[in-house]
Amino acid sequence: MNGGGALAGKIDGAVTAHLYTEKKSDRKTLSGSKTGRQKNQRSSTSGNITMADLARIAGVSAITVSRALNNSELVNRATRERIQELAHRQGYSMNVSARNLKLKRTHTVAVIVEMKPTPERPMSGSYPLELLGGIAQELASREFSVLLSVRTDQLPLSAQSAEAVILLGQGVGGEAMQQVASWNLPLAVWGAVGISGDRVVVGSDNIDGGAQVARYFLEQRRQRPCFMGDLSYAENEERFRGFRDALAQHGLTPRLIDHVDFTSSAGVRATRTLLGEPADQRPDAIFAGSDLIALGVVQALREADIRIPEQCSVVGFDDTALAASAEPALSSVHQDLYQGGVVLARKVLGLIEGRAEESELLPTRLVVRDT
Amino acid sequence: MNGGGALAGKIDGAVTAHLYTEKKSDRKTLSGSKTGRQKNQRSSTSGNITMADLARIAGVSAITVSRALNNSELVNRATRERIQELAHRQGYSMNVSARNLKLKRTHTVAVIVEMKPTPERPMSGSYPLELLGGIAQELASREFSVLLSVRTDQLPLSAQSAEAVILLGQGVGGEAMQQVASWNLPLAVWGAVGISGDRVVVGSDNIDGGAQVARYFLEQRRQRPCFMGDLSYAENEERFRGFRDALAQHGLTPRLIDHVDFTSSAGVRATRTLLGEPADQRPDAIFAGSDLIALGVVQALREADIRIPEQCSVVGFDDTALAASAEPALSSVHQDLYQGGVVLARKVLGLIEGRAEESELLPTRLVVRDT
DNA sequence: CGATAACATGGTATCGATACCATGACCGAG
DNA sequence: CTCGGTCATGGTATCGATACCATGTTATCG
Numbered sequence: 001m002n003g004g005g006a007l008a009g010k011i012d013g014a015v016t017a018h019l020y021t022e023k024k025s026d027r028k029t030l031s032g033s034k035t036g037r038q039k040n041q042r043s044s045t046s047g048n049i050t051m052a053d054l055a056r057i058a059g060v061s062a063i064t065v066s067r068a069l070n071n072s073e074l075v076n077r078a079t080r081e082r083i084q085e086l087a088h089r090q091g092y093s094m095n096v097s098a099r100n101l102k103l104k105r106t107h108t109v110a111v112i113v114e115m116k117p118t119p120e121r122p123m124s125g126s127y128p129l130e131l132l133g134g135i136a137q138e139l140a141s142r143e144f145s146v147l148l149s150v151r152t153d154q155l156p157l158s159a160q161s162a163e164a165v166i167l168l169g170q171g172v173g174g175e176a177m178q179q180v181a182s183w184n185l186p187l188a189v190w191g192a193v194g195i196s197g198d199r200v201v202v203g204s205d206n207i208d209g210g211a212q213v214a215r216y217f218l219e220q221r222r223q224r225p226c227f228m229g230d231l232s233y234a235e236n237e238e239r240f241r242g243f244r245d246a247l248a249q250h251g252l253t254p255r256l257i258d259h260v261d262f263t264s265s266a267g268v269r270a271t272r273t274l275l276g277e278p279a280d281q282r283p284d285a286i287f288a289g290s291d292l293i294a295l296g297v298v299q300a301l302r303e304a305d306i307r308i309p310e311q312c313s314v315v316g317f318d319d320t321a322l323a324a325s326a327e328p329a330l331s332s333v334h335q336d337l338y339q340g341g342v343v344l345a346r347k348v349l350g351l352i353e354g355r356a357e358e359s360e361l362l363p364t365r366l367v368v369r370d371t
Numbered sequence: 372m373n374g375g376g377a378l379a380g381k382i383d384g385a386v387t388a389h390l391y392t393e394k395k396s397d398r399k400t401l402s403g404s405k406t407g408r409q410k411n412q413r414s415s416t417s418g419n420i421t422m423a424d425l426a427r428i429a430g431v432s433a434i435t436v437s438r439a440l441n442n443s444e445l446v447n448r449a450t451r452e453r454i455q456e457l458a459h460r461q462g463y464s465m466n467v468s469a470r471n472l473k474l475k476r477t478h479t480v481a482v483i484v485e486m487k488p489t490p491e492r493p494m495s496g497s498y499p500l501e502l503l504g505g506i507a508q509e510l511a512s513r514e515f516s517v518l519l520s521v522r523t524d525q526l527p528l529s530a531q532s533a534e535a536v537i538l539l540g541q542g543v544g545g546e547a548m549q550q551v552a553s554w555n556l557p558l559a560v561w562g563a564v565g566i567s568g569d570r571v572v573v574g575s576d577n578i579d580g581g582a583q584v585a586r587y588f589l590e591q592r593r594q595r596p597c598f599m600g601d602l603s604y605a606e607n608e609e610r611f612r613g614f615r616d617a618l619a620q621h622g623l624t625p626r627l628i629d630h631v632d633f634t635s636s637a638g639v640r641a642t643r644t645l646l647g648e649p650a651d652q653r654p655d656a657i658f659a660g661s662d663l664i665a666l667g668v669v670q671a672l673r674e675a676d677i678r679i680p681e682q683c684s685v686v687g688f689d690d691t692a693l694a695a696s697a698e699p700a701l702s703s704v705h706q707d708l709y710q711g712g713v714v715l716a717r718k719v720l721g722l723i724e725g726r727a728e729e730s731e732l733l734p735t736r737l738v739v740r741d742t
Numbered sequence: 743c744g745a746t747a748a749c750a751t752g753g754t755a756t757c758g759a760t761a762c763c764a765t766g767a768c769c770g771a772g
Numbered sequence: 773c774t775c776g777g778t779c780a781t782g783g784t785a786t787c788g789a790t791a792c793c794a795t796g797t798t799a800t801c802g
Contacts, residue, residue, distance in 0.1 A: 050788055061752045066790055076750060096532040097477060098788035100468035101757050111519070115504055129500045133486055136521035146519040148482070150507035161467040263696035296698060299670070322693075325634035327667060421758055432782045437760055447780060469758030472787050 049092050057090070058083055069094070109139055109348055110147045110162035114169025114176055126320070127337065128168045131190060134341020135166060142349055151176060164348035166190070186351030188344050192234035193359050200351065201359040202344050204335035206235050209364035210242030213287045213315050213333060216366055218250055220313060222285035226255040228270055228297065229289020230262070236289040239317060239333075243287055255283060260293055267296020275304050284312050291316035291323045291332055298330065298371055314371040328370035335364050420463050428461070429454055440465070480510055480719055481518045481533035485540025485547055497691070498708065499539045502561060505712020506537060513720055522547060535719035537561070557722030559715050563605035564730050571722065572730040573715050575706035577606050580735035581613025584658045584686050584704060587737055589621055591684060593656035597626040599641055599668065600660020601633070607660040610688060610704075614658055626654060631664055638667020646675050655683050662687035662694045662703055669701065669742060685742040699741035706735050 051069070055062040060079065067075045068083035075083075086092075100106050113128050136146050147162050151169070164186035169176055180187060181199075188200045194207075210227075217225045227243055229236040240256065247254050260270045267288060274282055288294035294316030298308060306312050308328065316323055319334035340362055350357045422440070426433040431450065438446045439454035446454075457463075471477050484499050507517050518533050522540070535557035540547055551558060552570075559571045565578075581598075588596045598614055600607040611627065618625050631641045638659060645653055659665035665687030669679060677683050679699065687694055690705035711733050721728045 048788095051790095052788075062788085063753085063790070064751060066788095067751090070790090074750075079750080095472070095788050097468045097471035098757090099790080101466070101472050101759095102788080102790050104757070106468065113500075113503075115500075126497050126500065129486075129497065132484075132519065133521045136519055140520070148503065148507055148517040148519040149511070150504045264693070265696045265698040265700070268698040292693075292696075299698065303673075322635070322663075325636045325663075327636040327639040327670060329636070419758095422760095423758075433758085434760070434783085435781060437758095438781090441760090445780075450780080466758050469787090470760080472789090473758080473760050475787070 048095070049090055050095065051092075054083065054087055054090065054092060058086055106161050106163055107143060108145045108147050108162045109135075109164045109166060109345070110149060111135060111166045111168065112149045112151055112176065112180065114151045114167070127318075130337035131168055131341040131344070134338040134343075135345045136341075137338075138342040138345035139349070142345075144345075144349070163352050164188075166344050166348055186348050188347040188351070188357075190340065190344060192238055193361050194234070194238060199359070200347050200357050202340055202347060203235070203361065204340065204364050205361040206238035206364070207242035207245075208361075209317065209333040209335070209366070210239040210244075210287070211246035212364070212366040214243045214246035214254075216315070216368065217285045217287070217313065218247070218252075220285070220309075222313060223252075224255065224281070224283045225252060225285045225287065226257060226274075226283035227287050227289070228257040228260050228267065228293055230260055231256075231258050233289075239287075239289055254287075260289070262290045262292055264292045264296035264299065267293035268300045269296075271297045271300035272304075275300065275306075282312070285315075286312060287315050287317075289317055291318045291320045291330060294330055294332065294371075295322065295326060298326075298328070308371050315366070319367055323367075324369070331369045331371045332367055333364050334367050336362060419466070420461055421466065422463075425454065425458055425461065425463060429457055477532050477534055478514060479516045479518050479533045480506075480535045480537060480716070481520060482506060482537045482539065483520045483522055483547065483551065485522045485538070498689075501708035502539055502712040502715070505709040505714075506716045507712075508709075509713040509716035510720070513716075515716075515720070534723050535559070537715050537719055557719050559718040559722070559728075561711065561715060563609055564732050565605070565609060570730070571718050571728050573711055573718060574606070574732065575711065575735050576732040577609035577735070578613035578616075579732075580688065580704040580706070580737070581610040581615075581658070582617035583735070583737040585614045585617035585625075587686070587739070588656045588658070588684065589618070589623075591656070591680075593684060594623075595626065595652070595654045596623060596656045596658065597628060597645075597654035598658050598660070599628040599631050599638065599664055601631055602627075602629050604660075610658075610660055625658075631660070633661045633663055635663045635667035635670065638664035639671045640667075642668045642671035643675075646671065646677075653683070656686075657683060658686050658688075660688055662689045662691045662701060665701055665703065665742075666693065666697060669697075669699070679742050686737070690738055694738075695740070702740045702742045703738055704735050705738050707733060 051065045052062045055065045058065065060083070064075060064079070065083055065087075068080040069087055071080065111132065113132070115128075132146075132148075139146055144163075162185065165180050165183065165188075167176060167180055167187065167189045169190075177189065177199075188202060191201055191203050192206065193201045193203045214225070225243075225247060227240045229240065231237045231240060240254075244254050244256075257270050257274070260266045270293075271286075286294075286297050288297055294314050297314050301308055301312055301314070308314060309331075314331065316330050316332035317335075319332040323330040323332040343360055343362065347357045347360070422436040423433045426436045429436065431454070435446060435450065436454055436458075439451040440458055442451065442455075482503065484503070486499075503517075503519075510517055515534075533556065536551050536554065536559075538547060538551055538558065538560045540561075548560065548570075559573060562572055562574050563577065564572045564574045585596070596614075596618060598611045600611065602608045602611060611625075615625050615627075628641050628645070631637045641664075642657075657665075657668050659668055665685050668685050672679055672683055672685070679685060680702075685702065687701050687703040688706075690703040694701040694703040714731055714733065718728045718731070
């Protein structure tokens with residue numbers, strides 16, 4: 001350290017030694033008073049107060065300050081509290097970079113949100129936002145930070161320095177996954193769990209959600225159930241599969257209207273087409289792959305003066321805020337995205353700590369409302 | 372000094388000198404071969420490769436590696452490219468903590484998203500997500516990172532270490548603002564610009580948006596314009612004010628239906644109430660404070676067999692994905708939230724660089740569709 | 743009363759990248 | 773052939789917090 005670092009090279013060792021001595025006596029005697037020459041010690045040089053500064057003010061060593069602020073038992077309670085109070089009073093805030101460097105940790109998890117620039121994409125809405133909420137909350141409670149990357153088109157510029165990655169987007173497939181996987185960091189993905197391979201995937205239990213809807217329709221003795229959505233998305237395929245298989249156990253085969261976009265107008269259009277058919281062939285229960293589609297279905301049915309739910313029942317998926325506040329209130333399969341975020345966060349934290357983590361399905365729950 | 376730092380104190384100066392010599396010859400001779408004893412140099416000790424490692428492999432000094440990787444002109448082009456290639460081949464990635472510590476920068480901006488746990492809140496939807504998209508994109512292009520904090524109830528645990536803060540939430544009021552302001556970091560807020568004080572606020576030009584709707588209604592010779600929303604939110608108040616004032620210039624006074632929540636069912640209910648009135652007193656043009664409300668209005672009007680837009684025109688605000696894909700497609704005032712995010716990011720970057728930045732209004736634009 | 747343990751605290755090196763200053767190589771000019 | 777200058781590169785200290793080991797201090801016991 002060479003007390004007067006800046007002078008070294010022009011002044012010989014003896015002088016350095018002298019400075020040392022002086023510093024030592026300093027520490028022993030003044031402890032609080034502001035005599036002596038503080039010029040030498042760069043205190044407010046950088047504008048930011050450091051542990052060393054606190055140490056000097058408190059008349060202790062830097063390491064003691066470090067321990068005190070970390071609430072270490074090694075430091076006498078009285079000293080500890082005194083230093084903590086001092087730090088607070090001085091508005092001290094730790095230099096995270098220094099700590100991270102020394103500890104070789106960053107206490108940071110990168111979250112990559114894939115947003116394709118296309119509007120009207122399936123991942124629209126507040127979907128990722130609620131997941132983010134859960135993730136952020138859980139990580140924060142464990143004193144981890146969230147480093148957000150929103151990926152549109154280009155490669156996600158290295159979310160370097162994170163200890164783990166959470167990927168929200170198009171699930172396990174996709175190029176993004178490849179990229180991220182190559183970083184060799186703990187990784188958890190939101191999406192369809194079915195095709196997880198050996199990756200940690202967290203997602204809603206779409207299959208069971210579909211099955212619940214099927215059972216609901218069966219209870220109501222519906223004869224001509226129908227699924228409407230776009231099976232090219234893994235989640236939807238699972239929803240349909242659960243729906244179909246549960247119906248099959250009772251000898252029913254649902255009708256499938258595929259390639260319906262995730263918009264309400266697509267739902268309107270598809271339904272109008274259906275309404276062109278003879279009344280005794282039309283579905284009497286429609287399960288839509290998303291709330292938006294379901295809303296469109298409801299609208300089209302009402303236009304045609306079909307009574308809901310008597311003549312035709314409609315169930316959506318996601319149970320977004322829209323569903324609950326629509327008129328009539330839409331029945332929908334609820335998935336707890338916030339909780340999904342929490343689980344994702346726990347998974348990566350587990351991986352960071354070296355635990356083995358497995359994929360997990362989150363329960364879904366049919367919420368019956370007016371349709 | 373003390374070449375073999377780790378050994379100092381147990382080994383005398385002569386040995387240190389010896390190590391020096393050996394190291395030097397190393398550099399001169401092998402340059403690529405892997406002889407010599409690398410044991411001394413902690414190479415793969417931590418598992419992560421450092422600049423010093425690269426330097427040893429390349430037979431140059433650490434500082435040269437640093438310069439090369441930063442594309443400094445000080446390093447000979449050939450050397451520079453050789454080192455960059457080497458770094459790439461070795462999968463080197465810089466220790467950001469070390470860099471940040473040395474440079475006293477973190478290249479990080481904290482984004483605090485206020486999400487009140489209440490569902491059906493005005494900030495629902497993908498609103499903040501699009502802002503986040505813009506923010507993340509712009510910051511990433513300037514090699515800044517986004518540190519995300521989602522604030523629900525408790526205080527946002529110190530988003531320390533960021534160089535600036537962006538606040539997305541309830542605008543300039545709110546306790547969150549107070550908290551954040553006390554950190555004395557560059558700060559930009561999303562919200563109603565009117566009440567910015569001396570803060571940097573970025574927001575849509577709600578007033579002009581309202582005025583555009585007014586002019587549109589005037590063009591169509593509407594006689595009984597009406598605003599529907601909840602004025603207790605600053606944005607809505609501005610939308611209404613712009614609407615009202617522009618109409619006033621033509622001698623018209625809009626009707627105000629206040630306290631309508633931001634949901635479609637609230638829109639439905641409010642509209643049904645209106646429909647209970649004599650036909651010649653009902654509005655012939657409704658400007659809703661949000662798309663969700665507008666959707667409800669449309670629904671209720673259709674139920675009553677009122678032709679849209681002939682008998683009553685409906686315009687929403689926000690131009691969310693819902694509006695465009697609804698059936699009929701909803702006319703709405705578009706605000707470019709993505710761009711808003713970009714602007715917010717530029718503001719804080721400006722503040723970080725010491726420039727004075729001012730609040731800014733983003734243009735809004737009425738998109739006329741089928742209603 | 744001296745020995746020993748428990749406790750409280752400090753010195754120094756260290757994490758990895760970079761700024762500052764210094765130095766060796768090489769070139770043309772005088 | 774030596775001098776001043778440019779170019780390329782290197783040594784060392786440094787950012788701030790913390791681990792390791794050492795040391796001083798007080799309590800406790802035979």
